[in-house]
Amino acid sequence: MKNEEARKLLGGYATDTLTASEQRALFEAALEDQELFNALQDEQALKQLLADPGSREAIQRELKQSAETRRSPWWSSAWVWGGVAGAAAAAVLIVAMIHQNRPAARSAPVEVASAPKPPDLVREAAPEAKQLEKPPARALNGRSRGPEKLKPLTTGSLAPRAADQIAPSTAPAPPSAISDQPSTQAELREPLGAAPAAGFVAATPTPLQYSLERRGADGQYSALAANAGLIAGDAIRIVALPSVSGSLTLEQLDASGGWNRIGQETAVVANMRYPIPDSPIEVRGNAEKFRLVLVPASPPRAKAFARRAESNAAASVTNVVSPFTVDITIEPGRVR
């Protein structure tokens, strides 16, 4: 076999596709041809990768998925068309229902306004009614059909009682009572491991969770019950559950606005419970702010990369490791 022909066998080397005779032909050619030898030497990296069963399987999986996608193009699948048709039908139905319901909802004032009222009352109510009953443009284009019919409704015969009826739907809802009852503590008593636990920034995944424990008369700590409120004089501690290893500290906000560390920095292992601080926190009459700070240990892979990279890469590795904080406010009756 000529060298040019043997070169065509190159692609079969890494995948072990070659027969014994093909292999021999390729090697013999490579012994005489430096370029072919270099190409084979470069191919060795691919061969080694494909010799790894995990890598080989991953590539085969990718090829299989690709083949399946190819076999059934998205537009040829009956279920796709069925789905599209279903979605279109649903969309039409929803639009139709919205159009049907919207004018009906707005028609309530029409009935109220049509009630016969004494002319003097109507005059008094007119400015208020204008303000309250100003329908949006879309409603005007709905069933009411045109300004000539709307005119008597908004300026003609709207009674004060009608305004009362409209008010709840147009005025902003009254502010809900913000409770500082112990019920807020129910959030706190999520079991450890549930995400996110109370005290965490909403919708932000955090690797640090905590619960509270209160010291009993016998000196033993027990988890704060869901319906139990804190009272001044209670001795409590925080039980932290980090999901990454690193170092953990507890800080307290002082009167000057600075954070002071309480106790020692603790080296923590992921998914272990760490009661902190060593001596309990006494609940006082006023609100006290605490902060849990978790500095994750640098990931081993980042270290591996840092070892082979230049010095500037080492700086970027340190950027990867940023501390996580959780603020906790403790006061009688509630914990935030």
Add this chain to the structure above:
Amino acid sequence: MGTLPTGSVEKAASSREEILRKLRERIVRFAASKIQRDAAEDLAQEVLIVLHEKYRHLERLEDLFPLSLEIVRFKLMAHRRKAQRHGEYTQIPVDGIQVTDDGPDPLMAAEQSEMRERLIAAIAQLGDRCKKMMALKLEGKSFAEIRVILGAASINTVYTWDLRCRKHLLELIGGSWESGR
């Protein structure tokens, strides 16, 4: 393995010597394209020492050739690591040097993982025929079997298809299977 007649033994030995001589020449030239010439000579020598001391029983080209490619690759990687470790620009304090563990080399594992991702991404961009060929090759099919499955007129057609596919894949991956080489 049966005992070879004296003449055959001599012939086999001379054949082995000839293979190793040619291998050395190729290895030196290949390595010299990657590292300094004197280091390339040393590297080739080290490869031959390994072949001589650990694989003395291997005589056939089909055994010696792929083995030498593998040893060259490992030696080159070790050379690069050593050069980086000893280099002035990467000097680190003794305290910073980590103790070698028995587990898989994290650097090699990371490189292999990176290469796998690049390869998968590149394969996804290949044409249908190339993907099919690659899948068949990974299934362990020979070129003759692939010819039948793909309905090619001759095996040379399959060789040509495969060569083109390999070339395209190599281009998609950036010209080299390994990044930064």
